[in-house]
Amino acid sequence: MNLLKYSFVLVGAMVWGQGLDFSGRTNQPAGLDLSGTWYPQPLQDSGLITASGALVEYGGIPVNEAGRLYALAWSAARIQGRQHQCMGYTIPYTYNQPGNLRFWEERDPHTQRLLSIKHYWQISEGERTIWMDDRPHPAAYAQHTWAGFSTGKFEGNALTVYTTHLKRGWIRSNGLAQSDEATVTEHFIRHGDRITYLSVVNDPVYLAEPFSRAYTLMRNAKEPDAWLYACDDGEQILGRREDRVESYDWGRHPFLREFADSKHIPLLATLGGPETMYPEILAKLKDQQAMEAAATAELTPSAGPPHASRAADPNPHDGEIHVLPVQGNLYMLVGDGGNIAVQIGDQAPLVVNSGAGQLTDKVVAAIRKLTDKPIQFIVNTNFGADYTGGNVKLRAAGHDPSVEGSFFSGQFADAGNGATIIGHQNVQNHLLALKKPSEGIPSDTFFQGRRRKFHNGEAVEIFYEPGATTDSDTIVHFRRSDVIATGDLFSSTSYPAIDVKNGGSIQGEIAALNYILDRTVYQHDEEGGTLIIPGHGRLCDEWEMAEYRDMLVIIRDRVQGLIKNGATLEKVKAARVTADYDDRFGATSGPWTTDMFVEAVYTGLKNPPKTGNGN
Amino acid sequence: MPYTPIRTRLALAASLALVSATGVQGQGRGGRGGPPEPPKTARAGALYDITGYWVSVVTEDWRFRMVTPPKGDYTGVALNEAGRKFADAWDPAKDEAAGEQCKSYGAPNLMRVPGRLHITWQDDQTLKIESDAGQQTRVLHFASADDQGSGWQGFSKALWEMVPVGRGITPVGSLKVVTTHLKPGYLRKNGVPYSANATLTEYFDRVNEPNGDAYLVITTTVEDPVYLAQPFLTASHFRKQPDAKSWNPAPCSAR
Numbered sequence: 001m002n003l004l005k006y007s008f009v010l011v012g013a014m015v016w017g018q019g020l021d022f023s024g025r026t027n028q029p030a031g032l033d034l035s036g037t038w039y040p041q042p043l044q045d046s047g048l049i050t051a052s053g054a055l056v057e058y059g060g061i062p063v064n065e066a067g068r069l070y071a072l073a074w075s076a077a078r079i080q081g082r083q084h085q086c087m088g089y090t091i092p093y094t095y096n097q098p099g100n101l102r103f104w105e106e107r108d109p110h111t112q113r114l115l116s117i118k119h120y121w122q123i124s125e126g127e128r129t130i131w132m133d134d135r136p137h138p139a140a141y142a143q144h145t146w147a148g149f150s151t152g153k154f155e156g157n158a159l160t161v162y163t164t165h166l167k168r169g170w171i172r173s174n175g176l177a178q179s180d181e182a183t184v185t186e187h188f189i190r191h192g193d194r195i196t197y198l199s200v201v202n203d204p205v206y207l208a209e210p211f212s213r214a215y216t217l218m219r220n221a222k223e224p225d226a227w228l229y230a231c232d233d234g235e236q237i238l239g240r241r242e243d244r245v246e247s248y249d250w251g252r253h254p255f256l257r258e259f260a261d262s263k264h265i266p267l268l269a270t271l272g273g274p275e276t277m278y279p280e281i282l283a284k285l286k287d288q289q290a291m292e293a294a295a296t297a298e299l300t301p302s303a304g305p306p307h308a309s310r311a312a313d314p315n316p317h318d319g320e321i322h323v324l325p326v327q328g329n330l331y332m333l334v335g336d337g338g339n340i341a342v343q344i345g346d347q348a349p350l351v352v353n354s355g356a357g358q359l360t361d362k363v364v365a366a367i368r369k370l371t372d373k374p375i376q377f378i379v380n381t382n383f384g385a386d387y388t389g390g391n392v393k394l395r396a397a398g399h400d401p402s403v404e405g406s407f408f409s410g411q412f413a414d415a416g417n418g419a420t421i422i423g424h425q426n427v428q429n430h431l432l433a434l435k436k437p438s439e440g441i442p443s444d445t446f447f448q449g450r451r452r453k454f455h456n457g458e459a460v461e462i463f464y465e466p467g468a469t470t471d472s473d474t475i476v477h478f479r480r481s482d483v484i485a486t487g488d489l490f491s492s493t494s495y496p497a498i499d500v501k502n503g504g505s506i507q508g509e510i511a512a513l514n515y516i517l518d519r520t521v522y523q524h525d526e527e528g529g530t531l532i533i534p535g536h537g538r539l540c541d542e543w544e545m546a547e548y549r550d551m552l553v554i555i556r557d558r559v560q561g562l563i564k565n566g567a568t569l570e571k572v573k574a575a576r577v578t579a580d581y582d583d584r585f586g587a588t589s590g591p592w593t594t595d596m597f598v599e600a601v602y603t604g605l606k607n608p609p610k611t612g613n614g615n
Numbered sequence: 616m617p618y619t620p621i622r623t624r625l626a627l628a629a630s631l632a633l634v635s636a637t638g639v640q641g642q643g644r645g646g647r648g649g650p651p652e653p654p655k656t657a658r659a660g661a662l663y664d665i666t667g668y669w670v671s672v673v674t675e676d677w678r679f680r681m682v683t684p685p686k687g688d689y690t691g692v693a694l695n696e697a698g699r700k701f702a703d704a705w706d707p708a709k710d711e712a713a714g715e716q717c718k719s720y721g722a723p724n725l726m727r728v729p730g731r732l733h734i735t736w737q738d739d740q741t742l743k744i745e746s747d748a749g750q751q752t753r754v755l756h757f758a759s760a761d762d763q764g765s766g767w768q769g770f771s772k773a774l775w776e777m778v779p780v781g782r783g784i785t786p787v788g789s790l791k792v793v794t795t796h797l798k799p800g801y802l803r804k805n806g807v808p809y810s811a812n813a814t815l816t817e818y819f820d821r822v823n824e825p826n827g828d829a830y831l832v833i834t835t836t837v838e839d840p841v842y843l844a845q846p847f848l849t850a851s852h853f854r855k856q857p858d859a860k861s862w863n864p865a866p867c868s869a870r
Contacts, residue, residue: 029778029779029780029784029787032778041848043691043692043693043847043848043849044675044676044691044848044849044850045675045676045691046690046691047678047690047691057678059677059678059681060673060674060675060677060681061674155822155823156662156663156785156787156821156822157662157778157787157788157789157820158820158822160822162825185824185825187822187830187832189789189818189820189822189832189834191789191818191834194834194848196818196820196832196834196850197850198822198830198832198850198852200824200828200830202826210824210826210828211674212672212674212830212852212854213674213675213852214675214832214834214850214851214852215675215850216834216848216849216850218848263678263682263684263685263688264682264684264685265678265682266682269681269682276673276677276681277672277673277674278670278671278672278673278729279670279671279673279729279730279731279748279863280861281681281729282681282729285682
């Protein structure tokens with residue numbers, strides 16, 4: 001036997017005798033490898049497969065008032081809306097779907113350390129990554145997705161996963177919404193060919209308590225051949241108006257008792273709420289009269305003032321400017337009032353809005369880190385102080401070579417000095433009326449339709465959206481980067497600040513959002529593709545704007561209905577027409593309260609503006 | 616000096632390194648005594664603590680658990696023909712007259728009944744699970760027992776089932792319980808049956824939440840050659856309670 005063979009015999013003997021192992025330091029118990037193909041065990045909650053359940057089947061779900069009212073207003077006809085047809089599945093809803101699931105590991109090719117656990121699910125062709133390398137979660141102003149951002153660790157015999165940055169999804173697709181503020185903890189415990197899965201959803205917007213649920217995934221006996229889920233949106237109802245969003249008036253749900261009656265369940269129990277999860281509800285259900293009264297009270301908003309938003313503020317408020325790469329040539333700068341969009345490329349930067357002007361030096365410094373070229377163009381999407389406050393300093397930090405040496409430039413002593421500010425003529429008019437310094441007022445204006453540029457290698461279109469939040473709103477579409485900066489028309493943090501006195505109206509706002517939605521294209525199942533930089537809040541996509549549009553249409557229709565019945569503004573406010581959205585977008589103090597928004601909607605509907613969409 | 620191929624030199628180096636490392640590791644663990652001795656009792660070897668008070672969180676199969684489903688509604692249970700026939704004949708009045716109100720409180724369904732559990736170590740080799748709903752007691756035997764049971768709760772054999780892990784990693788696994796010798800009862804309150812031949816296999820796992828909550832997750836398989844065409848699989852969970860404050864003993868109910 002040669003030396004080599006002796007060596008292996010010696011090593012083998014040592015391994016055998018001493019129980020030496022080669023498991024390394026991953027802390028991953030061998031029995032916890034989830035790799036392979038699985039499917040949700042369909043017998044538990046079998047009536048819920050596809051997870052929808054019946055209308056008004058909320059028992060055992062700890063919804064709060066806003067969550068219940070959202071569901072009671074929800075009509076299944078909304079699924080036919082263009083942006084809703086291909087809605088993706090969120091976590092943990094995806095584990096209720098009837099299709100196949102696949103888990104696999106991704107390892108560093110050089111060290112073989114576990115980087116992530118990947119997961120693909122058939123329905124909606126979703127994919128998620130569970131990062132196992134201790135990386136931090138993204139900033140609050142980053143984009144949300146159906147799968148969210150997940151980090152995992154092995155704890156005992158479980159893989160524990162924590163997920164943030166989810167889009168608004170379903171608890172059940174019968175109208176029980178999970179908000180985009182929800183976070184989810186999941187525990188995967190493997191028992192042979194079965195994974196026990198416990199998810200705990202914390203949702204400050206729609207849940208009164210954490211929603212925990214245990215269920216089972218089963219290993220596929222053989223590799224399934226069904227992995228795809230074709231979906232393409234299209235018109236489901238010919239002639240349907242874009243500003244039509246079906247919903248039920250509270251207290252008039254046509255199928256309110258259908259599930260309760262068919263299953264012999266008291267209505268109160270089917271309306272959900274934290275008490276329906278616990279044994280104590282059984283005693284409550286014995287008093288028929290009290291139960292009916294309690295159920296009736298849950299069908300409409302409770303009396304009292306509107307709720308303030310429970311959503312976390314995505315703005316860091318730390319006195320710094322934060323830079324978020326969007327896609328293509330675009331960056332989003334957060335921290336100084338309204339969001340600032342920055343386009344860079346071969347030419348000088350084009351900037352959309354200038355912020356509140358409190359941190360403009362830091363804005364300039366942040367842009368200089370992106371490019372050494374001075375700012376060439378600043379576009380103001382309206383005249384609001386949150387969007388134009390930094391105009392003077394930002395302009396001074398720039399330079400516009402396109403107006404130097406032209407036919408007319410000789411007539412202006414300062415031609416090329418500073419960036420050129422572009423805006424609708426009404427932005428100029430308003431800022432002049434407000435006696436703002438001339439250096440901070442758009443000098444390059446337009447009146448209707450669109451202003452076009454080809455800059456930094458892509459088409460840039462500035463569209464006028466008349467009578468939306470004001471009479472001066474525009475959006476900016478970066479066509480190759482596929483990014484739209486909306487200015488004040490869209491916010492992920494509040495109801496739109498409709499300034500009726502300055503030409504704004506709910507009708508114009510809805511028309512503007514639909515105009516934007518006509519320009520957006522999703523990449524896959526209402527995700528990716530065109531990204532949207534809102535005036536305030538986090539980076540969004542088409543689906544989130546569609547949900548915002550739906551909200552405004554539903555609120556508009558409620559107010560309109562009350563006006564038709566002769567309601568005064570006070571009565572409209574008392575009806576809490578925004579009760580299902582206040583926990584997400586409402587405000588009871590600050591510059592734009594829910595009461596102010598409702599008043600703006602009411603006023604706009606009582607005295608409709610005469611202007612139409614100029615596009 | 617004779618030439619030694621590089622492959623051979625690498626193997627030698629690896630051998631020496633392993634011998635050295637093994638020696639160090641062995642000494643560090645107290646010499647050449649082999650693997651550490653297993654704990655002497657189930658209590659000493661418990662992988663996690665499931666004792667205390669727990670409340671059921673009824674968010675799965677809610678309409679079958681929180682209210683009594685109508686007769687003949689056995690959705691989600693793969694009954695065979697005999698099982699369906701039995702379920703279709705459910706008569707709670709008959710059960711009451713026979714003093715058998717506890718038929719849906721047997722081990723295969725007890726963990727699905729809305730209520731609270733009180734789990735304690737009866738002794739070092741025996742866990743006891745009491746329910747306030749139906750006032751039942753399950754006894755989980757880690758060691759062999761003379762009494763093989765035959766009541767609603769049958770006879771439960773328990774073990775800490777370990778998941779293979781590497782050396783130096785804290786042992787992990789689950790509490791596995793297999794229950795047999797059951798008195799025939801109901802998988803659901805509306806007379807969905809299991810027979811005396813049924814076998815119940817359960818895993819009791821504990822997980823902890825970042826906010827301090829703890830959950831007991833019970834993964835259940837009921838196999839019954841008499842009434843089931845397929846195993847009946849469920850997963851139920853309970854949240855840890857700080858005390859016995861809401862403990863509310865109530866007798867079995869057939870309706």
